[in-house]
Amino acid sequence: MRPEFETEQFKKGLKIRREVLGGAYVDKSVASADDMTAPLQKLVTEWCWGEVWGRDTLDRRTRSFLNLAMLTALNRPHEIRLHVRGALNNGLTREEIREVILQAAIYCGVPAALDAMKVTLEVFKEFDAEAAEKK
Amino acid sequence: MRPEFETEQFKKGLKIRREVLGGAYVDKSVASADDMTAPLQKLVTEWCWGEVWGRDTLDRRTRSFLNLAMLTALNRPHEIRLHVRGALNNGLTREEIREVILQAAIYCGVPAALDAMKVTLEVFKEFDAEAAEKK
Amino acid sequence: MRPEFETEQFKKGLKIRREVLGGAYVDKSVASADDMTAPLQKLVTEWCWGEVWGRDTLDRRTRSFLNLAMLTALNRPHEIRLHVRGALNNGLTREEIREVILQAAIYCGVPAALDAMKVTLEVFKEFDAEAAEKK
Amino acid sequence: MRPEFETEQFKKGLKIRREVLGGAYVDKSVASADDMTAPLQKLVTEWCWGEVWGRDTLDRRTRSFLNLAMLTALNRPHEIRLHVRGALNNGLTREEIREVILQAAIYCGVPAALDAMKVTLEVFKEFDAEAAEKK
Amino acid sequence: MRPEFETEQFKKGLKIRREVLGGAYVDKSVASADDMTAPLQKLVTEWCWGEVWGRDTLDRRTRSFLNLAMLTALNRPHEIRLHVRGALNNGLTREEIREVILQAAIYCGVPAALDAMKVTLEVFKEFDAEAAEKK
Amino acid sequence: MRPEFETEQFKKGLKIRREVLGGAYVDKSVASADDMTAPLQKLVTEWCWGEVWGRDTLDRRTRSFLNLAMLTALNRPHEIRLHVRGALNNGLTREEIREVILQAAIYCGVPAALDAMKVTLEVFKEFDAEAAEKK
Numbered sequence: 001m002r003p004e005f006e007t008e009q010f011k012k013g014l015k016i017r018r019e020v021l022g023g024a025y026v027d028k029s030v031a032s033a034d035d036m037t038a039p040l041q042k043l044v045t046e047w048c049w050g051e052v053w054g055r056d057t058l059d060r061r062t063r064s065f066l067n068l069a070m071l072t073a074l075n076r077p078h079e080i081r082l083h084v085r086g087a088l089n090n091g092l093t094r095e096e097i098r099e100v101i102l103q104a105a106i107y108c109g110v111p112a113a114l115d116a117m118k119v120t121l122e123v124f125k126e127f128d129a130e131a132a133e134k135k
Numbered sequence: 136m137r138p139e140f141e142t143e144q145f146k147k148g149l150k151i152r153r154e155v156l157g158g159a160y161v162d163k164s165v166a167s168a169d170d171m172t173a174p175l176q177k178l179v180t181e182w183c184w185g186e187v188w189g190r191d192t193l194d195r196r197t198r199s200f201l202n203l204a205m206l207t208a209l210n211r212p213h214e215i216r217l218h219v220r221g222a223l224n225n226g227l228t229r230e231e232i233r234e235v236i237l238q239a240a241i242y243c244g245v246p247a248a249l250d251a252m253k254v255t256l257e258v259f260k261e262f263d264a265e266a267a268e269k270k
Numbered sequence: 271m272r273p274e275f276e277t278e279q280f281k282k283g284l285k286i287r288r289e290v291l292g293g294a295y296v297d298k299s300v301a302s303a304d305d306m307t308a309p310l311q312k313l314v315t316e317w318c319w320g321e322v323w324g325r326d327t328l329d330r331r332t333r334s335f336l337n338l339a340m341l342t343a344l345n346r347p348h349e350i351r352l353h354v355r356g357a358l359n360n361g362l363t364r365e366e367i368r369e370v371i372l373q374a375a376i377y378c379g380v381p382a383a384l385d386a387m388k389v390t391l392e393v394f395k396e397f398d399a400e401a402a403e404k405k
Numbered sequence: 406m407r408p409e410f411e412t413e414q415f416k417k418g419l420k421i422r423r424e425v426l427g428g429a430y431v432d433k434s435v436a437s438a439d440d441m442t443a444p445l446q447k448l449v450t451e452w453c454w455g456e457v458w459g460r461d462t463l464d465r466r467t468r469s470f471l472n473l474a475m476l477t478a479l480n481r482p483h484e485i486r487l488h489v490r491g492a493l494n495n496g497l498t499r500e501e502i503r504e505v506i507l508q509a510a511i512y513c514g515v516p517a518a519l520d521a522m523k524v525t526l527e528v529f530k531e532f533d534a535e536a537a538e539k540k
Numbered sequence: 541m542r543p544e545f546e547t548e549q550f551k552k553g554l555k556i557r558r559e560v561l562g563g564a565y566v567d568k569s570v571a572s573a574d575d576m577t578a579p580l581q582k583l584v585t586e587w588c589w590g591e592v593w594g595r596d597t598l599d600r601r602t603r604s605f606l607n608l609a610m611l612t613a614l615n616r617p618h619e620i621r622l623h624v625r626g627a628l629n630n631g632l633t634r635e636e637i638r639e640v641i642l643q644a645a646i647y648c649g650v651p652a653a654l655d656a657m658k659v660t661l662e663v664f665k666e667f668d669a670e671a672a673e674k675k
Numbered sequence: 676m677r678p679e680f681e682t683e684q685f686k687k688g689l690k691i692r693r694e695v696l697g698g699a700y701v702d703k704s705v706a707s708a709d710d711m712t713a714p715l716q717k718l719v720t721e722w723c724w725g726e727v728w729g730r731d732t733l734d735r736r737t738r739s740f741l742n743l744a745m746l747t748a749l750n751r752p753h754e755i756r757l758h759v760r761g762a763l764n765n766g767l768t769r770e771e772i773r774e775v776i777l778q779a780a781i782y783c784g785v786p787a788a789l790d791a792m793k794v795t796l797e798v799f800k801e802f803d804a805e806a807a808e809k810k
Contacts, residue, residue, distance in 0.1 A: 057234045066204040073208035076786040099192045109514040111346040211516040244784040246616040327504045339471040343478035369462045376453045379649040381751040481651040597774045606744040613748035639732045
């Protein structure tokens, strides 16, 4: 690991980030970091994951709900994809994720909900395929 | 009440809307409805409140979390104001609302969080003043 | 059809939705609905199409103009694609659609207009190919 | 008038802008232009009004519909205020403006519609007050 | 100062934040911090100001340009107000700020530019009044 | 070239646009213009490039900084791609582009920064491949 990644805050963040988004995906991002991408990797891991996701007042389930809601409103399909996966890892049921999208239809508008649903269904398919492979 | 408000769906929605946002505020919106505003009042009460807030899969606490997150992302201070109030009515603590704003700082950006905090603090002051009056 | 789709409002909405977006596309969405997607299909068909598109005050041509304008502002290319098709079905000329995009360049910014133009040209090509096939 | 305002394109745009938004408001913006604001006044008058609003393919009524839709989606209350006024000047009825807001509730989300309705009602009141004064 | 503010990163950030936004404004935000607002104050001061504004690759003038551009696009008038002030403190001329707004008219749309101009002119007036007072 | 492209303003804009975005890309857009796309090509070339990019108060380096910031905030990956290329042509270093993205992480949110980084890295790869080919 790069020397600037050797902080307590980074390690704390990395642990949470791996647990939520999956070890393989996160390890790849961190291992491939170069001078161009390392400062953003550091910022995201320390600040987003170590600082905010590491706070106790909300549990991870609630934080996953918040992220799905915000990312749908913000129109960020790449991140929705990651955080639907994170939501499943954090114990949300598929029905609960569906309800977030329904509520987003009202507050963010129907196109936001349809776009989020499209990405979500793709993640569910990937999960099913991965589960089938493991058998 | 206007005749188009006399549906089962409207009554169901009105009950939930009053419980979440407060009876006085909602009754005023409904009572003042005229030909210009009634169709939107009907749409919001039946669909948003009767249909989506009325679904069982998520409890009201979770729906309040989602709304605070979405409204902060969407940059809608009038609605944040109403739904901070709704969140307190639905049992969120002030610390939990603070955490939503912190998480929004990461995903929606610092200006979104600062704007949401400003409105939230104003609602807390109003609540304290109302509580002091009741004593 | 699923039992929850057997309402008057759904049937009314489905008819309009098919006429605007095309029967094949809509039938596929409805037929493939499962427990994950059915509530959103129901919401969209009843609320968006039955309730709002079903209102008389504006004709479908005007509603298509509004949708192209809003979807360009909202940065939702999947929906722009559907509603360029809908606009052509509702009788807008290609020149009229072009004018919406030009006006969007002013109010939503040049990148919004360029992105909408890109999707629009793709739909026009699809239409031309479909017309050529039918001959 | 400032020398850089003496172009054919500016005069063409100014005429349309005055007819849509009202002469008093526009004359004030143009007359008060200084080195800070003149380039933006010039850009808006020549480009937005002379170039785009001056095109023939869409009539002014349709352009008002488009603007109300886009400005609601873009969350720009100052401009909604001006263009509700412009819409009334261009012959839209209050019921037609209401329908734009209802359709925006679906596509832009309920908070966008409620915010637009609030501003719209204020403009209607101003119009009624001005009409009462003229009697 | 609260104990959680006693970090090196906070002190570094506070120094830069005071230099850019003005000492009086920042000191008030920090001094008034309570359990509700302190975590966000800490996050903003350490990460936004200590970490990102504290990096060497871009000078403060360039960072002010970036902020004016982003905040105009993001539709955040409270923050535009602060950062027009910051831009003047960082040595941007009024003409340079005007040019940012003109470029935003093209890319973010005319309403974004007009809204930003409105706030900017108010800040310039405040600056002139403060300068007149000091004489 | 189409007759409506034969204005002084268009030629001025075309020259700047070619220098910033690259001659091959721009020539293709202009040469392929038909009745559908020509008015937008004309609007963009004359107003965006001839009028605003052609102004003296800001140099092209600064305008590239502004564009990267705005386009990241506006969530427009196609345009980010073009303007990362433009930024390199205007002399920004890769480190400077990285810093824009880091600052956007704070103000526009982490997902905006991650999406912009993704596109930026792709452009850097293309540049490297083109440089390798030329050898």
